[in-house]
Amino acid sequence: MQRSEIINWLRETDPGWLEDLWRLADQTRRENVGDEVHLRGLVELSNHCVRLCGYCGLRAANAGLQRYRMSDDEVLRCARQAVEFGYGTVVLQSGEDPQLTGQRMTGLIRRIKAETPLAVTLSLGERDDNELAEWRRAGADRYLLRFETSNRELYDRIHPPKADVPSAAKRRKSDRLAILETLRNLGYEVGSGVMIGIPGQTFDDLADDIELFGRLELDMIGVGPYLCHPDTPLADRRAWPDAPAGRQVPADEAMTYKVIALTRLVCPLTNIPATTALATLNTDYGREWGLVRGANVAMPNLTPPKYRILYEIYPDKACIAETGRKCQQCLSDRIKALGRRPGAGRGDSPNYHQRLAADGTSVP
Numbered sequence: 001m002q003r004s005e006i007i008n009w010l011r012e013t014d015p016g017w018l019e020d021l022w023r024l025a026d027q028t029r030r031e032n033v034g035d036e037v038h039l040r041g042l043v044e045l046s047n048h049c050v051r052l053c054g055y056c057g058l059r060a061a062n063a064g065l066q067r068y069r070m071s072d073d074e075v076l077r078c079a080r081q082a083v084e085f086g087y088g089t090v091v092l093q094s095g096e097d098p099q100l101t102g103q104r105m106t107g108l109i110r111r112i113k114a115e116t117p118l119a120v121t122l123s124l125g126e127r128d129d130n131e132l133a134e135w136r137r138a139g140a141d142r143y144l145l146r147f148e149t150s151n152r153e154l155y156d157r158i159h160p161p162k163a164d165v166p167s168a169a170k171r172r173k174s175d176r177l178a179i180l181e182t183l184r185n186l187g188y189e190v191g192s193g194v195m196i197g198i199p200g201q202t203f204d205d206l207a208d209d210i211e212l213f214g215r216l217e218l219d220m221i222g223v224g225p226y227l228c229h230p231d232t233p234l235a236d237r238r239a240w241p242d243a244p245a246g247r248q249v250p251a252d253e254a255m256t257y258k259v260i261a262l263t264r265l266v267c268p269l270t271n272i273p274a275t276t277a278l279a280t281l282n283t284d285y286g287r288e289w290g291l292v293r294g295a296n297v298a299m300p301n302l303t304p305p306k307y308r309i310l311y312e313i314y315p316d317k318a319c320i321a322e323t324g325r326k327c328q329q330c331l332s333d334r335i336k337a338l339g340r341r342p343g344a345g346r347g348d349s350p351n352y353h354q355r356l357a358a359d360g361t362s363v364p
């Protein structure tokens with residue numbers, strides 16, 4: 001897809017024309033990844049974080065947040081529930097928490113792999129190469145690390161150096177694109193993504209992001225609106241101004257659907273979730289509209305409600321008080337109402353299988 005087409009679609013507001021984009025994305029989804037909606041059981045295992053991302057409620061400096069870290073046994077209970085509900089994957093997500101040591105996570109991954117048939121996806125932030133390699137050897141299948149925006153200056157402004165690294169220069173050596181490359185070389189199924197509507201983000205920036213998705217040949221791509229927690233520096237809109245009038249990307253529902261649809265057209269074989277953030281913007285139909293505009297994955301939450309309420313990256317998250325069982329029933333009903341079906345098995349990314357075949361590597 002030409003860059004000019006991407007920008008034109010991002011700027012399009014006519015509902016009639018947009019129907020063409022939705023139709024094309026849905027058709028491309030059907031032809032390339034089918035009608036199944038893969039369900040990933042999400043476990044938010046710790047809300048501790050050493051980072052200071054300017055918009056996130058889990059940032060280290062947010063002293064008002066009660067912190068938690070689940071025990072391995074609690075995580076295992078969630079994993080067993082994932083099996084009971086028929087999910088093929090468990091996603092272990094947390095803030096960047098050094099107490100989730102390499103060794104501890106290795107033990108946890110081994111237990112899940114020994115006791116369940118689940119694929120294990122990790123989303124634990126920027127971790128060192130040795131840990132990533134060790135977790136892969138322990139059986140982790142996938143890793144999610146959003147690069148958030150391909151505009152480096154914008155990225156650095158809203159992601160200051162982490163709390164335990166005093167030198168900004170040292171921190172800047174951290175490079176998410178390099179980590180994605182490492183993950184790929186280690187044999188992970190690799191996921192990334194961006195935020196939509198960061199203050200200062202232009203349509204050109206967002207087009208760069210979508211083009212980069214294609215060049216990175218990502219196996220999973222999660223995109224979501226920029227949602228800012230009130231107890232953060234960026235809640236003060238004077239802290240980081242918008243791009244000039246007419247150039248700022250809105251952080252809204254329509255723009256999120258456009259990015260999902262364009263991502264499907266640029267990366268037809270990738271797995272794309274209809275995210276909780278989308279359901280937060282539109283509780284009634286956000287997930288469904290994501291699923292009929294290019295997405296093929298949903299992530300029902302398995303985190304026990306007493307912890308879930310504390311995993312407050314942004315406020316008013318959808319489904320905050322639901323039990324795992326209620327989430328499962330609700331999502332399954334919504335998927336069937338669309339004429340689709342919950343996926344069976346692990347739901348690996350067809351893009352991953354294709355690149356393994358191209359590399360001459362056998363499918364796990």
Ligand code: SF4
Binds near residue numbers: 058313
């Ligand atoms: S966005 Fe992630 S890394 Fe940044 S503060 Fe929040 S949890 Fe930590």
